[in-house]
Amino acid sequence: MVQSNRFLVVDDNREFAQDLCELLELEGTHGVIALDAEEALEQLERESFQGIFTDLRLPGQSGVDLIEELNRRGLSVPSVVMTAYADEQVVERAQSAGAIDVLSKPLDIERWLALARRLMSTSNSGPPNAGDSATPPSSVSRERL
């Protein structure tokens, strides 16, 4: 498996995923797009990413299913779930699966970038634990004015 400093962006909305990759480029890294969980798993078998940003609702398996599958395969990659359908149940399930944060769409871009930077800076010292994010994992950035 290739060691990588890239991020895996999993979202069936290609345009949105491309935007996230462009944001990562501004931060000096790169993103690889997967349009569903199956494609994501194929990528993860080939490359060891710094982190995963995954949409919750994907064709087929969900973003949380993906994280749970990674756990079963013993692939430990820091994962962030993004969703337009955030609620307490989603947050709880994502946290139980090991996601380090759940972000509500439309994204708070500064918060997303802060997470990406944090993952980049900690990638050499090992991945952060679930619940060890910059912001309390139970707070979903849903209320914006």
Place this chain on the structure above:
Amino acid sequence: MNPQRLDEVRNCLGIDETTTEILRSFFDVVKDGIPGIIDEFCDCIIRDPLILRRTNGGELHLHCLKQSLIGWLNSALLGPHVGRPYLESRQRIGKVHVQIELPQEMMFTAMNCIRSRLLVIVLQTFNDAKQRNATILAVNQILDLELTLMLESYRDQQQEQLKTNERLATIGQLAASIGHELRNPLGTIETSVYLVAQRLEKLGVQDEGVQRHVDKARRQVQLCSKIINDLLELARSRPPQLQIVDVERVVDEALEALGLPETVIKRKLLAPKLTVMADPEQLRSVFVNLLENARDAIGSSGTLEVEGFTVKDGTAIWIRDSGPGIAPSDQSRIFEPLFTTKANGNGLGLALCQRIVKAHGGTIELERAGTGACFRFWLPQALAKDSEMTNVQSA
């Protein structure tokens, strides 16, 4: 009920012009004692916990209730007991009963209380048996008519409310579905606008107009997001997760979220540490919406006031502004979903506040509408004193 049906009921009860004359004569006897009857009646029903919750406004609210009951009893005895005006005034009472969720059996309790009192006065006043019996009959007839009208209008209002609730539930589900779907394209717009700004900055483009439009676009995305959040919150009807909440902290968070400077806020949270049993996130939503409306009302100058203190069995909060107030024609509709008087309003804020406050077992009302609006809401306090605050969390 229509006027024809009213005539049928009157005929059924045997109410005619003679009945009206007898009642008017009786009114002359009893009129000075009516306030006392209403006082006794209020003392009797106010002890009921359900009624108590509805009169949590304290003395002012109780005074208004008594005045309205005196007016009702006066008109019941004076008549005329015919025609649309009489019918409509009784239908309004039924509507209010449904709005405040008064249990139907309370109407029987109330009417029985007043009936007993009036009949005692008849027995004490009239020595002539014929006059006494005629007056007893007339009093029973009119109170039966009043009760019939109230029960019918109560039933009609309930049915109307059920239909409205079903309609709202359908709209809510549709709105929720649309809301979720809109979040994805909004997310793409947000990131693309951000990237445009970043790229322009990288190219060294220093154009104030560009930055202004980028900022405007991002603000509008955030506004759309708020509308969706409010719609989803309204549709979801999530039961409140109750805990002891520090009111001052929630107010601070709401003010920060709105970007309101301290200079426009006057606070009088009179209890040293005012607390309330509430869902912190939902309570913050109530403050955000009320303060946002107040902020929009005062424009660039003016003041807002937040006042709160512990009342019997709960906490009352007032939010006042020095704006232009609310037009009389709008006052009865302000809590309707999608009704708004603001050019950029979405008409969801007050509907959401009402839903949240009711879900907490509380009440919310527009207390004053001219020379600045004043909204008041009350939440029940199930637990002990402020000083025993535990597990306080911010919203």
